[in-house]
Amino acid sequence: MPAPEIDDGMPLIHMLRPLLSSGGRLGRRARVPCDSWRFAVETNTLRDWKTIPARCEKYVGNYMMGGHYRSDSRAVVNEAISYAESLKLSGEGKEVWVFDVDETTVSNLPYYAEHGFGAEPYNWTTFGAYANEASAPALPETMRLYKRLQALGIKPVILTGRREDKREATAKNLARVGYTGYEKLLLKYATRIPPGWLSCVHAFLSRTDELMTVRSAIECRPQDARVHSVEFKSGERQKLEDAGYVIVGNIGDQWSDLLGAPEGDRTFKLPDPMYYVG
Amino acid sequence: MPAPEIDDGMPLIHMLRPLLSSGGRLGRRARVPCDSWRFAVETNTLRDWKTIPARCEKYVGNYMMGGHYRSDSRAVVNEAISYAESLKLSGEGKEVWVFDVDETTVSNLPYYAEHGFGAEPYNWTTFGAYANEASAPALPETMRLYKRLQALGIKPVILTGRREDKREATAKNLARVGYTGYEKLLLKYATRIPPGWLSCVHAFLSRTDELMTVRSAIECRPQDARVHSVEFKSGERQKLEDAGYVIVGNIGDQWSDLLGAPEGDRTFKLPDPMYYVG
Structure with missing residues (x-):
């Protein structure tokens, strides 16, 4: 195979500039620290990315496996519970709270720890096989919110981008780790x-x-x-409202869980620096 | 003055629980690290807060004055420029990019460094006097985006929650630090x-x-x-679209800059852990 010709449309003179200069095309695209990459991911500035930067695999692994991920999740759930406890409910039992599944009710860290924490492209086959095992642990913070909402009288609705062919495995996984008594389980x-x-x-x-x-x-x-995902999930939330439910809260790890009217009265963004769902 | 009676409605028996237990009302509201508080702020989970937590004043000060704030801003602007360069423009000059002012085009760090980095409640009088000085420096990353957009043929529109009585001072400040040639300056x-x-x-x-x-x-x-702010800013963006402009991008430090249709084709969230505008 012949060596490919290099022609990216950039005048050759640019090649002489230092790679990390503060100005110019190359400088502007200089690497930012992994922590700043994560900031841009979590605030929905970086979109449609397929894998985490290869240089950030260790950083993301440390974030997920160390205390940082749990601590960020705790801050989100603390606020969600504080908000839920402040609500005046109608007493008619129509208030619901929408929960996403992956990286929200359950954690797929056992899978992603073996797949570079998002450094490998998403693989439908291997992840599908893992999901069918129905073995994912609960995200403990989300479980704490789930139980508190039920005690308050707010009904959980599970809304996931997982397909209908995963209904049985998903229901089994949720039940196994303690998510019981939800109002609906909605899949694509x-x-x-x-x-x-x-x-x-x-x-x-x-x-x-x-x-x-x-x-x-x-x-x-x-x-x-x-x-x-935004279209599917907002459509399902609209159906809930049309059926008389009041969506008082909505929690998920992806912005596509939380954007698109009706979003729910308040949204809660859990951390997820491992993958993007648009 | 008599000592205030302590009655926060909490049964006394709870006082006997350890303050940092993993369950129960107090444990659930246990302090999270300032970094996790910032995560919840930047992802629009924490809302309507008046001041940063007192214990986080040093953390926020270090974040703002050290390299972290600039690095996070750089990640956002790198992505914004990369996106802008990928656009195919109509050639009719109708593409605009919406910029917020405070903590977006200009940085009010000289003011906030003297007011606890958000640990003091917002003060209309002292901040108003500061704004009238028209002395705020440019946020260098935003300036880089601004100049690049102009070179590409995308027109900047400045849209701020500052009131009309700040028009002269705001225009003077923007001009002084190099923001010139914008299409519009829209104030409340x-x-x-x-x-x-x-x-x-x-x-x-x-x-x-x-x-x-x-x-x-x-x-x-x-x-x-x-x-x-959401209502004002989305209303002004709607007027831009009604006038034939195409909002290809929208950058600001507050979620109220970026939420509410029409948001613009892409939104870019700059960091701001110092204050909240709803």
């Missing part, structure tokens, strides 16, 4: 065929006017099922 | 009487049907001018 559909697709096709076939036919054909596209 | 109105109030009252007086009269009377209420 398992295939790329969206719910209502059959009735959509039926409507398409029964229409006669040309414009409506074209429009409904577009609406029926099975690939619409590849819905992003 | 100076009084509690909203813009359009006079015409609102005129419409109210000229209406005869009862329903409309009641409705317009409500709409004319001067206290509506006490608009929160």
Whole structure:
């Protein structure tokens, strides 16, 4: 194989500048410390990243396995409980709190510790096999919030980007570590065929006017099922509100758990420097 | 003065528990490290706080004055510039980037270093006097972004919660440190009487049907001018879009700069552990 030609469109003269100068194109992209990379990740400035920076694997490992991750989680849950205790409930039992699953109710650290803490790209096959084991431990801070909310009379709703084919394993895992008595367990559909697709096709076939036919054909596209997390989760939260529930709180490790109306009255961002879900 | 009676509504028996136990009301509210407090602040979990925890004054001071604050800012701006350089512009000059002022274009560290880095409650009088000096230095990272955007052909729009009575001082400060050639400088109105109030009252007086009269009377209420930052800033961004601008980016140190549709195509959260604006 011939050596690839280097042509990134950058004038050669730039190559003579020091790599870590304070100005210029290269300087601007100088490495920031892993701690500042994490700041940009946790504040939703860095998006759509596939793996953590290779140089930060040790940093992220120390963060996750040492006390830092637990301490950050504790600060978030302390505030969530303090907020929940301040609420005046209606007494009609319609108040719910939305919980994400991965890195929220349960911790997948046993998996990620063996996969570079996010330094390896996401692998559907190996992570799927791990999820099917239903062996993930609870995130202790989230468990503390979960139990306190139940004692207060606020019902937990589990809302996860895991697909329906993981329903049994997910329910088993949650029950095994003590998450019981939730109001609903909502997962993404398992295939790329969206719910209502059959009735959509039926409507398409029964229409006669040309414009409506074209429009409904577009609406029926099975690939619409590849819905992003924000769209899926905010849609499910809207359904909860339409059903009369009041979402008083919403906790997750990804901004895609917490953005998109209706977000819930308050949102609580747990730490997760290992992966990004958009 | 008599000593105040201690009655915080907590049963006395709780006083016998260890202050830092892992369970129970006191344990749950045990102090988290200042670094974890900052995590909860920067991810919009902690809200409506008036001052930093007294025990964190030294921590926040070290964060702001040492390299950490600058390093976190650098990570955010590196990503913003990388994103801006990836954009395909229309060539019609309608792309704008929204900048907040305090702790975004300019740094008020000279003021906050003398006021406990947020350990003292916000003081309109002393901060107002400082702002009128128009002496705040530029945040160097934001200046780098500002200049790069102008070179790319993206127009800066300055959008601040400072009131109109600070327009002259703010413009003078921005110009003095090198922020020139912006498209607009948008500030909050100076009084509690909203813009359009006079015409609102005129419409109210000229209406005869009862329903409309009641409705317009409500709409004319001067206290509506006490608009929160999210409402004010998203309203101004909507006006920009209505005028044909495309907000490709939005940078600020407060979540109230970045939340509320239309947010802009991408948001960039600069660090600020010193104060909260809701």
